Ligand SMILES: Nc1ncnc2c1ncn2[C@@H]1O[C@H](COP(=O)(O)OP(=O)(O)OP(=O)(O)O)[C@@H](O)[C@H]1O
């Protein structure tokens with residue numbers, strides 16, 4: 001339930017959820033060089049995607065409500081790029097990732113991969129697609145089976161897909177181990193014999209086994225020590241260059257997302273509120289929520305830190321069981337007016353490649369509010 005009426009205390013004030021946007025300084029603070037202009041093809045297209053989890057009660061398990069975890073989001077990912085997906089804990093990032101992986105059945109909307117509608121594709125037809133889309137999980141400790149050797153873990157996908165002989169698998173696995181910076185001689189070792197960073201490298205190696213086209217990385221470095229986060233992020237970037245991979249990187253640490261992403265989508269309570277190229281988003285965020293998240297990111301340079309004001313959001317994130325009407329952020333937004341409670345702001349491209357869903361965008365070009373009003377009236 002929303003507690004937006006309650007006064008913010010020093011301890012909870014403007015903590016962007018328990019995910020805590022960038023509460024600790026990240027080792028990854030230098031953004032990568034802007035990419036040359038991309039006229040690349042779209043690899044993944046998500047349109048009005050929804051996932052409502054039913055809440056049931058009684059012996060007959062009648063549905064009495066629904067958790068609106070993802071409530072109509074649209075975005076696309078071009079071949080070879082990295083899309084960062086950020087937002088507070090519980091806003092629907094993992095649910096989105098799991099729907100793309102087809103580990104969860106969408107309630108509505110459409111997912112297109114390489115032009116093919118995969119939204120409700122049957123498991124049998126999905127099989128070849130399972131090679132193309134892989135997922136890296138947050139926790140390198142629990143996502144690896146402790147009873148299996150590294151060779152068995154990284155080689156399992158080959159065996160599942162029955163595409164190589166025993167010897168062929170060993171050779172292929174050793175090549176992949178080398179690619180991710182692990183010693184191929186450690187083929188017969190078990191996960192507990194590796195450090196956290198090395199284990200995440202094993203996780204990355206496992207996803208690479210079948211040469212995927214798209215990797216969905218769900219908080220790939222948040223369980224790691226700050227000192228080794230950068231190594232894993234750099235590894236992901238090197239592999240992208242080498243293998244032409246496309247990434248969707250889910251994270252609550254805005255510094256990590258800034259470093260690795262070409263474009264960034266910001267989620268709030270099951271909706272995307274802003275999508276833009278990295279530079280545009282970080283330098284001139286237009287949605288008040290994005291501004292609030294960014295204002296909480298630590299800046300190492302004391303000079304740059306000076307004139308920056310931290311925006312303190314009031315209250316907690318409302319429940320996805322009963323989200324606020326119209327603009328979902330209005331209960332915590334300092335710019336909210338009557339219209340924000342009655343009319344849902346549409347996503348509008350207010351600068352080239354920079355879209356936001358807000359009636360009163362910040363850092364926006366002149367006439368933006370009128371443009372939004374017109375789109376909302378359509
Ligand atoms: N299987 C499920 N059944 C019911 N509700 C669920 C289920 N999975 C997720 N939810 C709810 O959906 C919402 C979104 O969850 P999700 O895990 O996608 O958030 P997230 O953005 O990944 O959060 P975090 O940053 O904490 O990982 C949450 O309110 C969560 O409680």
Ligand SMILES: [Mg+2]
Nearest residue numbers: 093094095218
């Ligand atoms: Mg998650």
